[in-house]
Amino acid sequence: MKDFLRILRRFMPPYKRELIFSFAFNILSALMNVLSFALIVPILNILFKINEDTYEFLPWISPDATTIFQKVESVMEVAQNNFYYLSANYIEQYGASSILFILALALVGMTLVKVGVTYLSSFFLIPIRTGVVRDIRNQINDKILSLPLSFFSEERKGDIIGRMTGDVGEVENSIMSSLDMLFKNPILILVYFTTMLVISWQLTIFVLVLLPVSGFIMGRVGKTLKRQSTEAQEKWGELMAQIEETLGGLRIIKAFNAEKKVAGRFHKGGDDLRRMSNKINRRQQLAHPMSEFLGTLTIAIVLWYGGNLILGHDASITASSFMFYLVMFYSIINPAKEFSKSAYAIQKGLASMVRIDKILAAESNITDPENPVQIPFNDKIEYKGVWFKYQNNWVLQDINLIIPKGKTIALVGQSGSGKSTMVDLLPRFYDVDKGEILIDGVNVRDAKIVDLRSLMGNVNQEAILFNDTFFNNITFGVDSATMDDVVEAAKIANAHDFIVGTENGYDTNIGDRGGKLSGGQRQRVSIARAILKNPQILILDEATSALDTESERLVQEALENLMRNRTTIVIAHRLSTIKTADEICVMHEGRIVERGHHNELYDLNGYYRKLCDMQQF
Structure with missing residues (x-):
């Protein structure tokens, strides 16, 4: 219950108005329920002629009543007396x-x-339920966008998607659908219980002894439900990860005839999830029949005890009042059963909320400084004694490099030498462990992240495009661009001709990740996006390594147009593309081992010469 209330405190504040209205209508609903059933007593008395007493009209408050409780008791007794007095007179005149x-x-x-006020209580509860679920989804999405890349290198994308879908859905179906437990059922139970206490306090005390016993039995059944639900949600996340991997690797799966292997792995995971779900759902379904049986057993005992009170010589309750009491008691059983069912469902939802909180509670070490400094970038970029590691081993060791404004610096070396890591540190996708990166003498950590990254544009080996139109992909991140700006950027990137050749031109959808385009076309759209942003610093991460010769020629021409008069950092495997760089830095095992122009490095007969010879350059 503590965890449930903590979740409500986190997400309920925006919905205070709806909460108050729902609470008020629930109270009205409970009171109207009691009053409507209270009419059963006089109906039974008239039908069976139980009450033959003679009544006289009495003043509403007894002068002997001094305390508030005495006054309330007096008003209730007088109201009953006067009701029977008026009823008796009416019967004498018009008949029973x-x-x-x-x-x-x-x-x-x-x-x-x-039923009207009951509907209104649900009417105001529904926006709370749907709003909280929407807020949780929005918070997860916003958190994902704010977390550093290092978080996602340790988490599987499919598992994260599973938390946004399956876990949020479980929270909606369990915790949010159980809001009645807190805002309706307790009110009904309290009002009905108070009514029972007024009718017969002896009988009610007897009931109080029975209810905790049944509650204890049901509590024992649901104790392990939360742990089992957590395991099931983790298994669901694993299946989502497998689906994501399968969709991304279909070409390789088919090429290696691995369909059976992948299918077998998925089927095994599905079987495990089914077994877990069977246990959870069977235990959850046990709540209703168990509560029904215990409720019937309790009613039977109450009937026996209440019957003895009526049949006794000093009867403290009349037969008609006992019937009303049984109606109230039966009415309290249904909200009590819903209360127990909600408790089971909430355990499942809390297990999902724990997984969601792993994202929401994750802390980002890439944050803005308290007093950010503006970076003008008029002079140079400097890597000064930079060391970095992802986990245990150093990926970069004592990197010292100066990149003058307007110059092109190329990073070459074998895979795993630290080239991509080095450029990822500049826009603060990661932070250095030792040393510092300066732009015009200002540490990049001292600038606002949005200001720092606005200086830069990226073109990666794999063109990252979105399932949208050419226009929206090229203007991605640039809000004020016009169609003329987009067309000009596409022409510079050698992309205009094939774009206008499509069905709807710049309004043509390019498919998931640009799947309707060739590799060279995707890369040129990516370059057009960078051209439109017009960054001062350009980062090219193996932008032509995955292309054929013809596409590489067009893309290289577009890149040369993009690089003109810009500070550029190029990562290249094809050494033919960086011959004209102002300086080439050769990296090996996280260090810069050679630097200079192409001819100088080639004549050194070192690492660079070996790389050139391997490519038959």
Whole structure:
């Protein structure tokens, strides 16, 4: 219950108005329910002629009543007396059948009001439920966008998707659907219990002894449900990860005839999830029959005890009042059963909320400084004694490099030498462990992240495009661009001709990750996006390594247009593309081992010469 209330405190504040209205209508609903059933007592007395007493009209408050409790008790006794007095007079004039007709109409009218206010209580509860679920989804999405790349290198994308879908859905179906437990059922239970206490305190005390016993038995059944639900949600996340991997690797799966292997792995995971779900759902379904049996057993015991009270010589309760008491007691059983069912469902939802909180509670070490400094970038970029590691081993060791504004610096070396890591540190995708990176003498950690990254544009080996139109992909991150700006950028990137050749031109959808385009076309759209942003610093990460010769020629021409008069850092495997760089830095095992122009490095007969010879350059 503590965890449930903590979740409500986190997400309920925006919905205070709806909460107050729902709470108020729930109270009205409970009171109308009691009043409508209270009419059963006089109806039974009239039908069976139980009450033959003679009544006189009494003043509403006894002069002997001094305390508030005495006054309330006095008003209730007088109200009952006067009701029977007026009923007796009406029966004498018009007959018993007419008073029965009036009471029946009153019962229907009060029931109509009761169901109306019950609907209104749910009417105001629904926006709370849907709003909280929407807020959780938005918070997860915003958190994912704010977390550093290092978080996702340790988490599987499919598992994260599973938390946004399966876990949030479980929270909606369990915790949010159980809001009645807190805002309706307790009110009904309290009002019905108070009514039972007024009718017969002896009988109610007897009931109080029975209820904790049944509650303890049901609590024992649901104790392990939360742990089992956590395991099931983790298994669901694993399956989502497998689906994501399968969709991304279909070409390789088919090429290596691995369909059976992948299918077998998925089927095994599905079987495990099914077994877990069977245990959870069977235990959850046990809640209703168990609570029903225990409720019936309790009613039977109450019937026995109450019957003894009526049949005793000093009867403390009349037969008609006992019938009303049983109605109230039976009415309290349903919200009590819903309470127990909600408790089971909440355990499942809390297990999902724990997995969601692993994302929401994750802390980002890439943050803005308290007093950010503006970076003008008029002079140079400097890597000064930079060391970095992802986990245990150093990926970069004592990197010292100066990149003058307007110059092109190329990073070459074997895979794993630290080239991509080095450029990822500049826009603070990661932070250095030792040393510092300066732009015009200002540490990049001292600038706002958005200001720092606005200086830079990226073109990667794999063109990252979105399932949208050419126009929206090229203007991605640039809000004020016009169609003329987009067309100009596409022409510079050698992309305009094939774009206008498509069905709807710049309004043509390019498919998931640009799947409708060739590799060279995707790369040129990516370059057009960088051209439109017009960054001062350009980062090219093996932008032509995955292309054929013809596409590489067009892309290289587009890159040369993009690089003109910009500070550029190029990562290249094809050494033919960086011959004209102002300086080439050769990296080996996280260090810069050679630097200089192409001819100088080639004549050194060192690492660079070996790389050139391997490519038959």
